[in-house]
Amino acid sequence: MGEKLTAVTMKTLANKLGVSVTTVSNAYSKPDRLSSELRDQILATAKDLGYCGPSAAGRALRSGKTDVCGFLFRGGISSAFSDPYSIMLLAGLSEAVEVYGASVLLLRAPAADEEDNQVVRRAAIDALVVGPTYGQESEIEALRQRGVRIVRTEPSPEDDWVTINDAKAGRLVGKHLAQLGHHRIAVIAPADTDEDVDVFDYSPDRLDSRITPQPWETERVRGLWEKLPGAHLQVALARDCTRQAGREAAAAVLDVQDRPTAIVALSDVLALGVWDAASERGLTPGRDISIVGFDDIPDAAFLGMTSVHQPITDKGRLIGRLAMDPDYPQRQITLPVELIVRSSTGPAPKN
């Protein structure tokens, strides 16, 4: 009987007060278009009736604004949350987006073999942040046509982006290791595969053929290679981008006769795993073996990891700003990188 048969809408308020629906709408979104007395009266009545402001759906449909910024994860959500890099990026992004009164919607990108996922197409968003390249460009294209602004973390001709110079990051590491006299070097790269750890001698083509080529990965290795002419460069593929996977991959290159004198992990999470693997074998990082990471996440810095710093949180903030503000002047941005030398690297052992 006394059930709530109809929801409270602007119409309810309008009828009760004898004003038009538009006026009620204005009370919320354009306060200067009506007398403040009436506005107060409307808001008071709203509170009385339990009306909690304009419905997002109606508003979104009519005005086309949702005040939501999508964040597209590659692979599973779990992978995103297991890497401090993603988390810090997300933190910066949220912070910036919040300033515009918007929120962040986490979207899972379908894996390459999944059928097109409706989750992304169905998202009600004003802008979409796309992480490291991910096959399904057609979905993104469709969203773009619908007026969704796209912001990427890698250069792209059509969209806005905020990135770092990954090749330079690689070169910084290469130069550092060259100066320390390292010649036998292993690279740990994430591969997103279930297979066993795979180790092979580096060449650009071979790397591309083994992993879904992610620009940030190939660029980093390329830069590294550039500054290490004549070095013996191996690549070990890690199952995914986690500490444990880094540990396993490192094990594969450490447990051989002529182990490398330096190990470069393409991200700090992997580098932490390398550290674990080294410690377990009684090797002291920086003395018996050099370890370098990328991204300079706090956990690694804390241990004394030599790493290429990038302003991750600032990157997130900038991305958020680009996403929410179509008038922000600079729309394709490269942030600086810097090698932070700590205790995990040292001269190559002389044996």
Add this chain to the structure above:
Amino acid sequence: MGEKLTAVTMKTLANKLGVSVTTVSNAYSKPDRLSSELRDQILATAKDLGYCGPSAAGRALRSGKTDVCGFLFRGGISSAFSDPYSIMLLAGLSEAVEVYGASVLLLRAPAADEEDNQVVRRAAIDALVVGPTYGQESEIEALRQRGVRIVRTEPSPEDDWVTINDAKAGRLVGKHLAQLGHHRIAVIAPADTDEDVDVFDYSPDRLDSRITPQPWETERVRGLWEKLPGAHLQVALARDCTRQAGREAAAAVLDVQDRPTAIVALSDVLALGVWDAASERGLTPGRDISIVGFDDIPDAAFLGMTSVHQPITDKGRLIGRLAMDPDYPQRQITLPVELIVRSSTGPAPKN
């Protein structure tokens, strides 16, 4: 001239194919209501015209479903991302929510002193996950009236929840420390304040008056107290729930004449800070001083922290299920806790 004046909608498709809009709609959401030939034809045409599926706004308005689950953060987003607990919870939540084809929307709860934030009211969500209690119940109430399902991480008469028995968690720790012979104990509690570290002798009332009473905090201390009759229990308030804050708070209780023999941090992140503070003073956890945390996060487990384990990711998953499935039978769930004894606790030193 050739600008895109009108977006491609279902109407566009319907006109082009000479069918009704409803049929186009059905092609997407009710495939069994039309012949598969026609459906294929519609989808093909959609691809041709660059139509990317039903607009979320229209769909949300008419059907009332958004396929979005809100997650309300207390305090700033930054605090949420700085605690592995939140992140693991979020990971589990996302994973579960995804199964229902939905996504997670991150919402920042306004601080107590901010004016009501529209972000929350404007959110287009089917369900809302509310973390540790947060003042603005009226906003939540309004959403509830609009049909948004509320799921909490703490017991609540009106809503669904998934929680742990915090008092029991406290008792487990208390019992453990009692058995080890500890009598001088300090508790590190997060306070969300900018003031200096504050240390005082424990009593339920005093604790409540110092911090915004969060049930999980007060319950944990209460349980602890229960199993430590006659012990000298101090409380030190940490600025917030970060490692650094834990370190500072621990410093305040360590740098005194009769320092406690055991320190209980109300969360593992804080406990890590305590560990740092102890190490800096040359104290070995488990021998010179015992340290206990809660939540059993990987970083702490890795170091050997004694902690009360709770299935955080599963908690997130369950919360997601409750949020997305109104028919899930059990709607108020208490998950088990378990004390994991590691190297950070040991017998109280005899001096």
Add this chain to the structure above:
DNA sequence: ATCGTTAACTTCATCGATCAACTGGAGGTT
């Protein structure tokens, strides 16, 4: 006295999709 302007509202059309109810025909029943 007339015109222009502004404040404070109202009217009307519309955003894009979905639901409830209905239709025409093919096929099966009794």
Add this chain to the structure above:
DNA sequence: AACCTCCAGTTGATCGATGAAGTTAACGAT
């Protein structure tokens, strides 16, 4: 032959709000 059912669609109303374009009345300027 009359009746029922199911399939494959159609029609029309509607979700809740907002932008564009009026409409008043009051006021000041000329």
